[in-house]
Amino acid sequence: DIQMTQSPSSLSASVGDRVTITCQASQDISKSLNWYQQRPGKAPKILIHDASNLETGVPSRFSGSGSGTHFTFTIDSLQPEDFATYYCQHYDNFPRTFGQGTNLEIK
């Protein structure tokens, strides 16, 4: 099984800050990686697909990069609604696995 190691597990930041989350795959997954945002009590929402492609309707302050085993997710100029939990997820093969999540909190 492919393991996804996401870091950090939690992050404190202020409105306007730039934050970066990383995800490391235990083997080469090419660009088969998505990023999701989950607010408390809600279903996750996909933000980035195929490692770097912004989903339709998602603000351009969100971005993703990487391929192979190392991936990054960045939010430029944090907005109040961005404080949530973020997950990476691979779909290179089965079983699909998610990273442990990053809880982004207001400083």
Add this chain to the structure above:
Amino acid sequence: EVQMVESGGGLVQPGRSLRLSCIVSGFTFGDYAMSWVRQAPGKGLEWVTSIRSNSYGGTTEYAASVKGRFTISRDDFKSIAFLQMNSLKSEDTGVYFCVRGSGTYRYWGQGTLVTVSS
């Protein structure tokens, strides 16, 4: 508008069974794979199972933690996905989300809570 509504969750004793349903509208159900993803209380997301469309044989995949106990199925005429859960364990407790697709999950239901406890 895509809508996915899960039902069937509840409190169940260990070892018993439960069947979840996911009624879908807003897209051609038969054209898509369907999956279930769960989330234990206060924990992260865990992929549970997927079923391909009948165009791809309707074949299924399961997480090791549920293989042999859970069964995913679909009714393309009624646009419903099912998750039959047998021999439930306390560690199966959580919110179960129905999602469209087998790898990239663009549409999610609101989730249904399953609590396995005596």
